[in-house]
Amino acid sequence: xxxxxxxxxxxxxxxxxxxxxxxxxxxxxxxxxxxxxxxxxxxxxxxxxxxxxxxxxxxxxxxxxxxxxxxxxxxxxxxxxxxxxxxxxxxxxxxxxxxxxxxxxxxxxxxxxxxxxxxxxxxxxxxxxxxxxxxxxxxxxxxxxxxxxxxxxxxxxxxxxxxxxxxxxxxxxxxxxxxxxxxxxxxxxxxxxxxxxxxxxxxxxxxxxxxxxxxxxxxxxxxxxxxxxxxxxxxxxxxxxxxxxxxxxxxxxxxxxxxxxxxxxxxxxxxxxxxxxxxxxxxxxxxxxxxxxxxxxxxxxxxxxxxxxxxxxxxxxxxxxxxxxxxxxxxxxxxxxxxxxxxxxxxxxxxxxxxxxxxxxxxxxxxxxxxxxxxxxxx
Amino acid sequence: xxxxxxxxxxxxxxxxxxxxxxxxxxxxxxxxxxxxxxxxxxxxxxxxxxxxxxxxxxxxxxxxxxxxxxxxxxxxxxxxxxxxxxxxxxxxxxxxxxxxxxxxxxxxxxxxxxxxxxxxxxxxxxxxxxxxxxxxxxxxxxxxxxxxxxxxxxxxxxxxxxxxxxxxxxxxxxxxxxxxxxxxxxxxxxxxxxxxxxxxxxxxxxxxxxxxxxxxxxxxxxxxxxxxxxxxxxxxxxxxxxxxxxxxxxxxxxxxxxxxxxxxxxxxxxx
Amino acid sequence: xxxxxxxxxxxxxxxxxxxxxxxxxxxxxxxxxxxxxxxxxxxxxxxxxxxxxxxxxxxxxxxxxxxxxxxxxxxxxxxxxxxxxxxxxxxxxxxxxxxxxxxxxxxxxxxxxxxxxxxxxxxxxxxxxxxxxxxxxxxxxxxxxxxxxxxxxxxxxxxxxxxxxxxxxxxxxxxxxxxxxxxxxxxxxxxxxxxxxxxxxxxxxxxxxxxxxxxxxxxxxxxxxxxxxxxxxxxxxxxxxxxxxxxxxxxxxxxxxxxxxxxxxxxxxxxxxxxxxxxxxxxxxxxxxxxxxxxxxxxxxxxxxxxxxxxxxxx
Numbered sequence: 001x002x003x004x005x006x007x008x009x010x011x012x013x014x015x016x017x018x019x020x021x022x023x024x025x026x027x028x029x030x031x032x033x034x035x036x037x038x039x040x041x042x043x044x045x046x047x048x049x050x051x052x053x054x055x056x057x058x059x060x061x062x063x064x065x066x067x068x069x070x071x072x073x074x075x076x077x078x079x080x081x082x083x084x085x086x087x088x089x090x091x092x093x094x095x096x097x098x099x100x101x102x103x104x105x106x107x108x109x110x111x112x113x114x115x116x117x118x119x120x121x122x123x124x125x126x127x128x129x130x131x132x133x134x135x136x137x138x139x140x141x142x143x144x145x146x147x148x149x150x151x152x153x154x155x156x157x158x159x160x161x162x163x164x165x166x167x168x169x170x171x172x173x174x175x176x177x178x179x180x181x182x183x184x185x186x187x188x189x190x191x192x193x194x195x196x197x198x199x200x201x202x203x204x205x206x207x208x209x210x211x212x213x214x215x216x217x218x219x220x221x222x223x224x225x226x227x228x229x230x231x232x233x234x235x236x237x238x239x240x241x242x243x244x245x246x247x248x249x250x251x252x253x254x255x256x257x258x259x260x261x262x263x264x265x266x267x268x269x270x271x272x273x274x275x276x277x278x279x280x281x282x283x284x285x286x287x288x289x290x291x292x293x294x295x296x297x298x299x300x301x302x303x304x305x306x307x308x309x310x311x312x313x314x315x316x317x318x319x320x321x322x323x324x325x326x327x328x329x330x331x332x333x334x335x336x337x338x339x340x341x342x343x344x345x346x347x348x349x350x351x352x353x354x355x356x357x358x359x360x361x362x363x364x365x366x367x368x369x370x371x372x373x374x375x376x377x378x379x
Numbered sequence: 380x381x382x383x384x385x386x387x388x389x390x391x392x393x394x395x396x397x398x399x400x401x402x403x404x405x406x407x408x409x410x411x412x413x414x415x416x417x418x419x420x421x422x423x424x425x426x427x428x429x430x431x432x433x434x435x436x437x438x439x440x441x442x443x444x445x446x447x448x449x450x451x452x453x454x455x456x457x458x459x460x461x462x463x464x465x466x467x468x469x470x471x472x473x474x475x476x477x478x479x480x481x482x483x484x485x486x487x488x489x490x491x492x493x494x495x496x497x498x499x500x501x502x503x504x505x506x507x508x509x510x511x512x513x514x515x516x517x518x519x520x521x522x523x524x525x526x527x528x529x530x531x532x533x534x535x536x537x538x539x540x541x542x543x544x545x546x547x548x549x550x551x552x553x554x555x556x557x558x559x560x561x562x563x564x565x566x567x568x569x570x571x572x573x574x575x576x577x578x579x580x581x582x583x584x585x586x587x588x589x590x591x592x593x594x595x596x597x598x599x600x601x602x603x604x605x606x607x608x609x610x611x612x613x614x615x616x617x618x619x620x621x622x623x624x625x626x627x628x629x630x631x632x633x634x635x636x637x638x639x640x641x642x643x644x645x646x647x648x649x650x
Numbered sequence: 651x652x653x654x655x656x657x658x659x660x661x662x663x664x665x666x667x668x669x670x671x672x673x674x675x676x677x678x679x680x681x682x683x684x685x686x687x688x689x690x691x692x693x694x695x696x697x698x699x700x701x702x703x704x705x706x707x708x709x710x711x712x713x714x715x716x717x718x719x720x721x722x723x724x725x726x727x728x729x730x731x732x733x734x735x736x737x738x739x740x741x742x743x744x745x746x747x748x749x750x751x752x753x754x755x756x757x758x759x760x761x762x763x764x765x766x767x768x769x770x771x772x773x774x775x776x777x778x779x780x781x782x783x784x785x786x787x788x789x790x791x792x793x794x795x796x797x798x799x800x801x802x803x804x805x806x807x808x809x810x811x812x813x814x815x816x817x818x819x820x821x822x823x824x825x826x827x828x829x830x831x832x833x834x835x836x837x838x839x840x841x842x843x844x845x846x847x848x849x850x851x852x853x854x855x856x857x858x859x860x861x862x863x864x865x866x867x868x869x870x871x872x873x874x875x876x877x878x879x880x881x882x883x884x885x886x887x888x889x890x891x892x893x894x895x896x897x898x899x900x901x902x903x904x905x906x907x908x909x910x911x912x913x914x915x916x917x918x919x920x921x922x923x924x925x926x927x928x929x930x931x932x933x934x935x936x937x938x939x940x941x942x943x944x945x946x947x948x949x950x951x952x953x954x955x956x957x958x959x960x961x962x963x964x965x
Contacts, residue, residue: 064591069602070609078436091437092591093602096921104923107717109502112591129716193820240823244605245796254800367714370922371735378735378909382767385860389870393764396757397776400783400837403794406804407786410797459689466685478686481693487887487939489895491912492932495919496700499707499929515696522689531846576785582898583912587919600789604902616790623785631778 055139056305059087063114063302065291066102069093071117072310073318080309087302098201098373099359100366103129106294114297115307119289121202123156124361126292132156133293139304142311150288150328153358157292158307161325164279164286164356165203166345168250168265169257172274178257180281181211185230187257188237194256196249197234199241201373202359204231206285207259216285216357219365224372232379241377250275263324266343277345283355404620411613428614438615441596444510448595449579451514456521456574457567463522464529482530485523493519494587501588508590516584521577525570532566572630576623701936707929719925727930736914736931743894743911746825750832751840751890755882757833758840762881763874766848767856777845784838792831792902799827799903823904831899836892840885847881848874887946891939911935 065072072091081088092113096102103125106113118126126132135157137143143151143158150159167178174191178184188195197204206216208227218224239255247267249255258264268275291310293303309315317335320327326346327333333341340346362369383390411429415422432438467478497516501508582597589598596615603612708728710721730736765776783791798804800822809815821827851874859873875882897912904910911931918928 062592066591069599090592090594092594093437094586094589094591094594094598095602097605098921101921101923104717104921108923108925109508109591110505112508239820242823254803364715367922370714374909374914374917374922375735378738378914382764386764386767386869389760390764392757392760396761396837397779399757399834400780403791403798403834404783404786406794406797407790410794455692459692462685463689466682469682470686481697483887483943484940485697487891487943488936489892489912489939491895491897491915492704492936493697493700495915495928495932496704497696498919499925500700500703503703518692519697522692580785580788582789583916586916597787597789600787601898601901604789604793612790612793616787616793619790620786624782627778627782627785631774 055141056301056308059084059299059302059305061086061299061302062088062090063297063299063306064112065089065091065306066095066106066113066116067091067093067291068095068117071319071323073315073322076310076315076318079315080306083309084302084305087305089302089306097199098370100125100201100370103131106131110296111298113294114299115291115293115303117160117289118157118292119287119359120154121287121359121361122289123154123292125366126294127156128361128363131295133295133297133300135293135307136300136304139301140308140311142308145311145313145316145329145331147328147330154288154290157290158311159288159328160290160310161320161323161327162286162288163261163263163325164284165198165207165259166262166265166284167257167278167280168246168260168268168345169276169278170250170253170272170274171276173253173256177278178280179278181207182282184257184259184280185211185234188234191256192237193239194254195234195237196240196242196246196255196258196260197231197238198243198260200243201369202287203285204241204259205369205373205376206357206359207280210280210282210285210357213282216283217360217362219362219368221368224368228372228376231376235376235379247271247275262326262345263343265345266324266340269343270339279352279355281355283357286356286358288358407613407616407620411610411617413610413613428610429618431609432611432614432618435611437594437599438596438611441594441599444593445579445595445597448510448513448517448585449575451510452517452521452578453571453575455514455518456525456578457571459518459522460525460529460570461567464526464533467530468533482523482526485520486527488520490520490581490583494584497584498587508588509593512588512590513585513593513595516588517574517578517581520584521574524577525574528570528573529563529566532563568630568633572627575626579623704929705933707926708933710926710929712924712926714923717923727927728934730927731931731934739909739911739914740935742825742909743896746829746832746910747890747893747896750829750836750893751886753829753833754837754840754889755886758837758844758885759870759875759878759882762841762844762848762878763870765845766851767853777842780838780841788835789898789902792835792899795827795831795834795903796822799830825904827903828900828910831903832889832893832896835899836889839888840882843884843888844878844881847878847884851877883946883950887943891942894939895935 069091070093077089077091096105099119099122102116102118102122106116106126107129116122116126123132140158146159150162153159167181167184169178171177174187176183178187197207205224205227208230209216209218209223211230212223212226214220214223214227218227239249243260246255246258246260247264248271250258250264250268251271253272262277265275265277291307293300297303310319311329313329313332314335316327316329317332320332320340321335321337324340324343324346326348327336412424412426413422414425414427463478467475470478494516497512497519498508501512506512580597581595582601585595585598586601589595596619600612600615603609706721707719709723709725710719711724711726712719761776761780765773765780768776796803800806803822805821806815821830855873856869859869895912895915896910897916900910900913915928915931915935918924918931922928
């Protein structure tokens with residue numbers, strides 16, 4: 001995408017984009033199928049779009065959301081209740097450590113949840129288990145604030161955020177600087193006791209598959225077993241299989257290398273400038289997630305009105321500011337912290353994005369993944 | 380102190396053990412006052428984590444739920460234990476053995492096993508998980524702990540009862556209220572405080588039985604520790620620590636006031 | 651309780667009292683049963699029934715795509731437990747639990763002994779000091795251990811300064827850390843029964859033994875430990891058995907590296923959704939522990955019989 005495209009944008013919309021803003025939009029498009037590539041690149045969701053009045057004016061009741069702790073703006077639930085006094089949204093953060101566990105929990109606890117966090121793989125799994133509820137889009141008018149490309153890539157519910165699993169490391173403590181999963185595996189014994197991987201099956205097993213050159217969505221038992229062996233080989237060097245305190249550890253130097261989320265890098269770098277990251281050459285697994293409604297919920301009106309509330313640029317920005325995650329809403333950018341806007345690990349440069357593989361639903365192979373993951377944990 | 384002279388090594392070990400037990404508490408309190416969010420080093424004294432914890436709706440509702448569950452659990456557990464033990468001391472040998480077996484089974488059973496079993500039956504019967512299911516779950520082992528404490532108390536008691544009955548020819552009623560009640564009182568209080576604390580702090584049974592709409596404080600904290608640690612965790616811990624210490628001291632004070640001497644409330648109530 | 655005339659054993663006391671209230675004896679029995687009725691009902695509903703259902707589930711099958719469980723008659727779940735994955739977790743739990751229990755015993759004994767040797771007011775203080783940490787959040791205290799034990803943490807800093815250790819400790823996220831967590835969390839449950847057992851310790855005996863030349867270690871082993879044994883056993887049960895099924899402590903201190911049986915069972919509920927398998931594992935754990943308990947009870951009874959025989963022999 002050269003300068004000529006930039007000029008096209010100016011001609012089409014009269015809006016001048018900086019090269020970086022343009023790249024940001026264009027880069028993500030490169031990784032996702034999108035029929036409206038150019039419109040997206042030129043920012044079809046203009047920064048000046050405002051929150052529209054919700055189609056549901058009087059939601060009543062309490063809706064329960066299954067979600068990561070802290071994965072919401074700090075005041076969102078409170079403000080929502082203030083806006084709609086008869087409705088509350090409560091978050092249950094007693095979440096599983098495998099992605100497939102989310103759907104399992106909802107299915108095995110009927111009536112307990114009204115909507116849930118879910119990426120593409122989880123939404124498809126929810127459909128297979130019969131618990132997915134297609135949203136009433138008319139009740140969520142603010143969905144228009146979300147970039148079209150994200151909507152296309154995640155069509156079943158309002159998209160919320162995305163991220164990738166990359167190598168975070170201390171550039172002053174690790175040499176040579178890792179640039180691939182192969183480097184990660186090779187360097188781990190040298191820094192034994194100071195290396196971590198995530199405790200989420202799809203993310204870590206997926207990264208191991210990438211290391212071996214396989215697809216991060218492989219359903220082949222032989223490939224999975226090889227990935228398991230690679231992880232078991234790595235295990236003695238690991239300090240922990242954990243997603244907690246990774247940023248803290250990196251900042252302190254008690255962790256010098258980690259396979260972790262891109263937003264962890266920014267958090268660590270804020271405390272210690274030597275925390276940096278690398279996109280592995282073999283590629284990285286990534287997720288694109290949102291909140292999807294649960295079938296059979298008796299409070300869908302609350303669910304939809306909350307989702308609409310959440311997609312108001314100001315509220316959405318508060319969520320991004322709290323989590324440091326990559327965002328799906330250009331309209332929220334004026335309200336997002338500069339540190340996050342500029343965070344190097346979150347920038348979707350084309351070179352980076354080309355190497356990303358989004359996690360997909362694996363059908364019956366899900367149980368196989370879970371078993372393989374358990375074997376790794378128990379090894 | 381005499382003991383230090385007589386048994387220096389044992390005394391030293393005892394003191395070290397106490398230090399070992401209290402160390403994490405001080406660490407928690409220190410961490411809760413540290414302004415460095417990542418606790419990588421001392422960032423300066425601050426109360427902001429406490430403010431954050433106090434303002435956090437999840438913390439507040441979690442605290443309320445936990446208190447509710449603990450209070451109800453204590454009532455149920457101690458009630459079951461007291462009635463059970465009063466039966467037990469007069470029961471036949473076989474009855475006692477069965478009763479004791481059930482008590483031990485409930486203490487022995489790892490909470491995991493038992494939480495899972497209750498989860499299965501509640502969901503199969505379509506019972507809504509929440510405060511009441513937690514109370515049920517906690518009471519099953521809570522009543523066992525309370526029973527053990529009361530039984531220990533009652534065992535000491537029987538000897539006194541024997542003495543009184545043999546030496547004073549007192550009526551059973553007088554024996555019950557003048558000897559049993561005051562003796563049992565501390566046991567009841569101790570059992571209550573123990574069950575309350577265990578229930579308030581319980582993670583495992585609550586993990587299975589809390590359901591989605593109730594998030595007792597320990598579960599909430601467990602979630603934070605597992606996924607998204609914030610210094611808030613330490614502030615909550617510090618607050619819980621200080622509250623519990625206060626509660627314990629109050630209980631001890633009550634213990635000493637209610638059940639001592641002729642001016643005791645039991646006596647004043649005309650028992 | 652003995653056979654000294656003039657004092658009555660528990661059964662005798664009952665009869666004496668019944669004797670006093672002859673005539674009201676008949677009415678006495680039904681109210682007595684009423685006392686235990688609440689407990690019976692409660693336990694039947696919420697203890698026995700759930701376990702029976704869980705036993706039934708253990709013979710069923712869980713579908714892992716649509717997440718439903720069919721009750722049935724298969725031994726597949728029990729067979730699956732033979733998988734190295736699960737056996738390893740079981741062995742690890744047993745090992746850790748045993749080691750932690752032994753450590754608790756060794757640590758609790760000096761503290762309990764020290765406590766009984768003090769004046770009652772000081773004893774109360776010491777007991778409070780032992781119990782109070784128990785009162786505070788179990789989770790937070792274990793999380794504090796993360797801070798203390800981790801590399802670059804407090805313990806390492808202290809040992810470095812004392813020159814005892816160089817380089818990284820690497821205790822955190824290991825079975826050792828989990829062991830420390832278990833010992834720490836369950837210690838009061840060992841101290842209290844041992845204290846209760848030692849409460850019966852007559853100071854005069856200690857004086858006499860000291861006078862006779864027994865000090866320190868021989869005093870401990872000849873007099874204190876045998877006296878404390880019932881407490882140690884009670885404590886071992888209170889510590890060892892729940893510790894085998896622990897999953898919170900390994901989750902916090904194990905860093906996901908050491909998977910104990912409790913984690914595996916909880917995992918079925920939380921992640922995998924194979925409730926039938928989880929039920930089978932829980933049933934197995936429970937049966938095993940029940941067997942242990944029965945063996946301990948039998949050993950206790952043999953020991954008591956031996957003691958009674960000895961006492962009878964000496965008259």
